[in-house]
Amino acid sequence: MIKKILAVTLLSVLFAQSPMASFAEPVFSRSQEEWAKLRDNRLEYGEIEGLLEEYNGTILQNKIDYRSFQKEYGKTNEEVVKTYRDMAKEIEKNLQEPDPQDANYISAAVALASAKAQISSLNKSADNALEDAEIKWITLESAKKTLVQVAQNDMISYYTNLLVVEDANLTKQQAQNALHLAGIKLRVGTGVKSSILSAQEDLLKAEQSITKATDDANNVKKKLMVMCGWSYNGNPEIGSLPDVEFSKIEKMNPANDQGLAFQNNYTLRINLKKLANASEDSQKESLQTAIKTNKQNISTALVVDYQNVLAARDAYHYAKANVDVQNGLLSQMQTKLRLGVASAYEMSAQEISKKQADVALAQAKISLFSAMENYQWDVNGLAKAE
Structure with missing residues (x-):
């Protein structure tokens, strides 16, 4: 099984700083038994959230983004507003009117206009800022839970498609029986050729349904296992619902x-x-x-x-x-x-x-x-x- 090495490294770096006590849990809070289950080659429905937390690239990046937000903007709304103001002041402090006689006047004037627009945008952001670190964390938690729900639905879809395959195989068997019976009736003079053609059509449709449902099951399995940390070429055992x-x-x-x-x-x-x-x-x-x-x-x-x-x-x-x-x-x-x-x-x-x-x-x-x-x-x- 190819999975889950980079993720552990990322999280080790990510939690080097102490997290907000009310918003995060330690990365090494899992027991050895829990880690063993997450690292085996079996994907269980009940392990999906843990797998995503530890190995999903989007969730790991979101955690890094959260740390970056705190470092750059602070935790409280007041700190966020102040950061926007300070950024605007820093740009404003370095503004310089270009010399019309300078050969690069036009490009300098454009750069000045761009800087002033950026200052205006930052001050507007400060005026309208409502976010803080807690809102950022809730947003990322929502994204994580949504991914968990998506992965769970994928596992449900996987088993639904397997049942579609099973049902299509039964329909195929029905068509084969009907085709066999129609052939017998035609040979003894009690049937018509249209019955054979109809049974052949039903057989073809059943085979097409089997192929499609099998492909759908394989595709959703690939999507699910990649979300949960396996490589695209992996082949984990999928646990039952x-x-x-x-x-x-x-x-x-x-x-x-x-x-x-x-x-x-x-x-x-x-x-x-x-x-x-x-x-x-x-x-x-x-x-x-x-x-x-x-x-x-x-x-x-x-x-x-x-x-x-x-x-x-x-x-x-x-x-x-x-x-x-x-x-x-x-x-x-x-x-x-x-x-x-x-x-x-x-x-x-x-x-x-x-x-x-x-x-x-x-x-x-x-x-x-x-x-x-x-x-x-x-x-x-x-x-x-x-």
Whole structure:
């Protein structure tokens, strides 16, 4: 496995300085057992966040950018404003009017105009500055959590595509059986050639679906493993998705979860901190409006995603009931086959239907798991607030 050497070096440098106590955790806070799991050649769903924290290039660069921001601008909003002013003063201090008689007058005049524009921009930034180190950290945390969600969705998509491959193989088997039966009927004079052509078309479509779903699964696997620190040519074992915990659904309540969703939401937290830093009435009014909209959107996201969970749960129970039905029909078909009142073709068709029901149940289970994860991300800070 080729991964994760540069990342450790970067983090060692990154945390050489003491971080803001309330915003960061020590890089070496993981146990040896945790490190061993992150460094093996197996990608587990529950390890995704840890893998991204330690080995994702974007997240590592964001941490470096955060340190650079503190070093250059300071921690508080007052320090940020002062930095902008000081930068403007430093440029202004070195301004010099060019001599019209100088051969380089035009280029010097252009440079002067550019410097004055930069001074104006810096002073304007100072006037409007609302950011501070905490806002910078919240922004980067939001970016990190979003990447975690994306990676988790990729792993879910990987397994969804594998099920599509499985279902397409069953469809292919159906088409092969239909083609075989159509050929027999045509030979004995009870069939038509169009039935063969139709079965051939279905077979071709099934093979195309298999190819596409296989490619989709491989592509999303590559994307996932690169995000988590493996090389593009790596081949980690992909762990299974966590099982659905139905008891969690009973505890979901948008009205009750709203307070925690507000508390955790990154966009809302940023706007609340900006409001605390704001001095102009126009800034405060704009932010108060944004905060009100944020809360409305968060509440809506909770309700919508909760309804999605309930719908996915209903779909799961329907798929589970259909498996029971198909098992019963398969048992009946086995009895009929033993009694000689059913054909091998009918038996094969029912076996395929039973397997298709199993695949549909697995797909419904993944969809339910995904819906539950989306709701939990709403609560944990990623509800769409804007």
